[in-house]
Amino acid sequence: MNKTIQTAHGAGGKKTERLISDIFKKHFDNPLLTSDDAAVLPGFEGRIVTSTDGFIVSPRFFPGGNIGRLSVCGSVNDVACMGAMPTYLTAAFVIEEGFSFDELETIVRSMAETAKEAGVVIVAGDTKVVERGQVDGLFITTTGIGTLPDGVNIAGNQARPGDAVVVTGDIGRHGSAILLAREDFGFHTDIESDDAPLAHLVRRMLTVSHRIHTIRDATRGGVGTVLYEIAKASDAGIRLMDEDLPVAPPVKSITAMLGLDPLYLACEGRLVVFVPKADADAVVAALREERYGENACVIGEVVSEHPGKVSIVTAIGTERFLSAPAGELLPRIC
Amino acid sequence: MNKTIQTAHGAGGKKTERLISDIFKKHFDNPLLTSDDAAVLPGFEGRIVTSTDGFIVSPRFFPGGNIGRLSVCGSVNDVACMGAMPTYLTAAFVIEEGFSFDELETIVRSMAETAKEAGVVIVAGDTKVVERGQVDGLFITTTGIGTLPDGVNIAGNQARPGDAVVVTGDIGRHGSAILLAREDFGFHTDIESDDAPLAHLVRRMLTVSHRIHTIRDATRGGVGTVLYEIAKASDAGIRLMDEDLPVAPPVKSITAMLGLDPLYLACEGRLVVFVPKADADAVVAALREERYGENACVIGEVVSEHPGKVSIVTAIGTERFLSAPAGELLPRIC
Numbered sequence: 001m002n003k004t005i006q007t008a009h010g011a012g013g014k015k016t017e018r019l020i021s022d023i024f025k026k027h028f029d030n031p032l033l034t035s036d037d038a039a040v041l042p043g044f045e046g047r048i049v050t051s052t053d054g055f056i057v058s059p060r061f062f063p064g065g066n067i068g069r070l071s072v073c074g075s076v077n078d079v080a081c082m083g084a085m086p087t088y089l090t091a092a093f094v095i096e097e098g099f100s101f102d103e104l105e106t107i108v109r110s111m112a113e114t115a116k117e118a119g120v121v122i123v124a125g126d127t128k129v130v131e132r133g134q135v136d137g138l139f140i141t142t143t144g145i146g147t148l149p150d151g152v153n154i155a156g157n158q159a160r161p162g163d164a165v166v167v168t169g170d171i172g173r174h175g176s177a178i179l180l181a182r183e184d185f186g187f188h189t190d191i192e193s194d195d196a197p198l199a200h201l202v203r204r205m206l207t208v209s210h211r212i213h214t215i216r217d218a219t220r221g222g223v224g225t226v227l228y229e230i231a232k233a234s235d236a237g238i239r240l241m242d243e244d245l246p247v248a249p250p251v252k253s254i255t256a257m258l259g260l261d262p263l264y265l266a267c268e269g270r271l272v273v274f275v276p277k278a279d280a281d282a283v284v285a286a287l288r289e290e291r292y293g294e295n296a297c298v299i300g301e302v303v304s305e306h307p308g309k310v311s312i313v314t315a316i317g318t319e320r321f322l323s324a325p326a327g328e329l330l331p332r333i334c
Numbered sequence: 335m336n337k338t339i340q341t342a343h344g345a346g347g348k349k350t351e352r353l354i355s356d357i358f359k360k361h362f363d364n365p366l367l368t369s370d371d372a373a374v375l376p377g378f379e380g381r382i383v384t385s386t387d388g389f390i391v392s393p394r395f396f397p398g399g400n401i402g403r404l405s406v407c408g409s410v411n412d413v414a415c416m417g418a419m420p421t422y423l424t425a426a427f428v429i430e431e432g433f434s435f436d437e438l439e440t441i442v443r444s445m446a447e448t449a450k451e452a453g454v455v456i457v458a459g460d461t462k463v464v465e466r467g468q469v470d471g472l473f474i475t476t477t478g479i480g481t482l483p484d485g486v487n488i489a490g491n492q493a494r495p496g497d498a499v500v501v502t503g504d505i506g507r508h509g510s511a512i513l514l515a516r517e518d519f520g521f522h523t524d525i526e527s528d529d530a531p532l533a534h535l536v537r538r539m540l541t542v543s544h545r546i547h548t549i550r551d552a553t554r555g556g557v558g559t560v561l562y563e564i565a566k567a568s569d570a571g572i573r574l575m576d577e578d579l580p581v582a583p584p585v586k587s588i589t590a591m592l593g594l595d596p597l598y599l600a601c602e603g604r605l606v607v608f609v610p611k612a613d614a615d616a617v618v619a620a621l622r623e624e625r626y627g628e629n630a631c632v633i634g635e636v637v638s639e640h641p642g643k644v645s646i647v648t649a650i651g652t653e654r655f656l657s658a659p660a661g662e663l664l665p666r667i668c
Contacts, residue, residue, distance in 0.1 A: 012555030013659035035567050036490045037412040037550070038385030040482060044378040051372035052424035052477055054462045056469075078371040090386035092475045126387045126475075134390065136468040141426045141460075141475035143386055148374060156370045216371070221346030233369055325347040 003101035010095070010129025019127065023105050027112040028122040032088075039123035041088055047148040051078035054141040060107070062181040064173070064192030065268070067140060068107035072114040073197045073268055075144035077217040080199035081271065083154040083206060084146035089115060092126040094139040107138070118197030120144065146199075152206065158213040159234035163302040164280035166273040168201055168287055169194060169295040170246040171223050175265025176254050185258075189250045196269030196292045204290050205273065208282045214274035217267070224263035225325040226272055227310045238310045240300035240322070264325060274302060337435040344429070344463025353461065357439050361446040362456040366422075373457035375422055381482040385412035388475040394441070396515040398507070398526030399602070401474060402441035406448040407531045407602055409478035411551040414533035415605065417488040417540060418480035423449060426460040428473040441472070452531030454478065480533075486540065492547040493568035497636040498614035500607040502535055502621055503528060503629040504580040505557050509599025510588050519592075523584045530603030530626045538624050539607065542616045548608035551601070558597035559659040560606055561644045572644045574634035574656070598659060608636060 008015040025033070032039050055071040072089065079086040091111065095104065115122050173194040180189060198217065205212055214234070218226045231238045247255075247262045255262050269292055275283050280298055287293035310322040342349040359367070366373050389405040406423065413420040425445065429438065449456050507528040514523060532551065539546055548568070552560045565572045581589075581596045589596050603626055609617050614632055621627035644656040 012559050038383050038416045041382050044382050048375050048378050049372050051458050052426045053460045054426040054428050082372045092386045092388040094388050124385050128388045134470040143424055143477035225346050
């Protein structure tokens with residue numbers, strides 16, 4: 001019989017102990033992860049960066065990833081986007097009674113592998129088991145902690161006219177992969193989520209430019225939403241070149257067919273980067289030498305016109321405003 | 335009409351922006367909470383402590399507290415139990431579509447008030463809105479960060495024979511309050527949850543003793559479960575004096591009536607503290623001068639007999655082992 005999680009696994013007694021040792025400690029084991037309710041982390045100096053993110057995704061497994069990998073990448077990337085080096089992660093699980101032990105272990109194993117790839121250590125956790133129907137399978141909330149090097153000052157409100165807008169790879173993959181995994185459209189594609197930990201890209205960019213103004217991962221709401229947020233926060237205009245937008249052919253087909261804009265499909269492994277044009281070539285060249293950065297390119301610029309708005313210039317030279325993000329996203333993915 | 339949360343509030347567009355500004359920013363506002371996906375926290379040196387905890391409680395409002403206050407106290411207290419001073423908190427919300435705006439604001443306001451009382455600043459957050467049925471109303475996951483003073487070394491594996499076991503107040507209140515709020519037993523009591531932020535108690539204890547070995551908050555599983563965990567982690571025996579256990583009369587009545595042991599009912603505002611007997615009187619006296627510590631007392635001692643087990647000595651002098659915590663807790667509270 002397939003072993004499942006029972007409410008007793010969350011009650012704090014022997015079964016909880018066993019769940020923790022058989023799954024969480026087994027895969028997350030490290031000297032900082034103790035049986036105390038909090039972790040002691042040594043050696044800090046100066047500024048730290050922290051970010052928290054809750055993950056629920058349906059389906060939990062999709063081409064290119066799963067909720068576990070997603071939950072590690074999400075917080076790691078949010079910390080990295082401030083220019084910080086993510087070092088530690090906490091993970092809180094809410095598990096529905098009846099959840100498969102094997103599936104949980106697969107997810108936890110994937111978290112451990114992704115944490116290793118990302119260079120972070122999982123130092124504290126929490127497990128709650130809730131009754132059937134109280135949660136749809138599994139929620140994971142992660143919190144990342146990183147150290148911020150002296151002199152680094154990157155934020156969403158620092159985009160300036162004259163900046164180039166760089167994206168670290170082709171867009172809309174994660175959203176498309178989830179959409180296709182969820183609905184049966186009657187055809188098959190090989191689109192995989194771009195889901196990846198990206199701190200190494202940030203580290204590399206910082207070695208070639210000291211003038212990076214803004215970095216943001218284009219998750220919920222996709223590149224379009226993130227650009228609107230930055231345009232607003234920085235009170236600057238953003239102009240995209242339609243023909244420079246990197247969209248993989250299968251993503252292009254799917255979105256055309258379904259009437260979706262790849263700019264509003266989530267990525268989980270893509271950064272948008274704002275850097276003065278003079279440094280943009282060096283940043284793009286450096287990104288292209290790194291894993292997950294091979295297809296980095298410039299997609300637009302920051303302009304002093306239309307502050308707070310994002311425009312797009314078509315191949316034939318006409319310029320229109322990108323519609324502002326509002327309301328329901330398709331597909332619903334976090 | 336009562337305004338409710340819709341899925342669009344979690345989609346990252348204008349409605350999300352409004353939800354964040356109307357509720358979260360309004361109550362959590364501080365200079366470190368920016369529109370970036372991560373917070374930059376200045377001025378660290380040395381060791382930090384972090385802890386994460388997920389909160390789901392039914393009912394969400396109960397005598398003496400609510401899920402919001404609980405979610406702040408939980409992580410603050412876990413950080414404090416390592417001897418650290420909690421300074422920052424992150425909060426991730428998973429909200430069911432249709433959830434009342436007013437109720438959310440009441441909960442968020444309570445979090446802000448509790449954070450202020452606890453001396454922590456909420457620096458980063460996340461909001462996910464899920465479809466009806468995907469979550470039972472509201473989950474909150476908080477992560478606390480604190481700084482650990484030099485020389486402080488408190489952990490669950492440091493209890494030593496010769497230690498006194500101190501509890502900071504009467505036990506079993508939170509569990510009883512939840513139980514009574516959930517079920518209609520046909521009578522009324524005035525039991526309130528003990529739910530409270532306790533970092534000031536830890537700070538105070540550290541001023542009167544440099545030999546505190548272990549501090550733990552007696553949440554899930556109550557004092558009994560926590561004592562078993564410490565006995566095991568420290569490979570030491572614990573002996574409780576039954577007549578010294580502080581249990582408020584209404585809690586005593588309820589538990590007697592329902593056949594429950596107050597030792598296994600959750601507290602959310604009580605610490606168990608292990609300190610050499612020579613320092614115990616000073617610790618208890620100091621605790622009694624502080625809010626939430628007025629009823630502190632010694633309830634037992636650490637012994638070299640029966641390592642890993644907890645015994646209890648009755649008023650007539652007989653000694654028995656406290657049954658080890660296992661399986662289902664009553665009531666299910668986190």
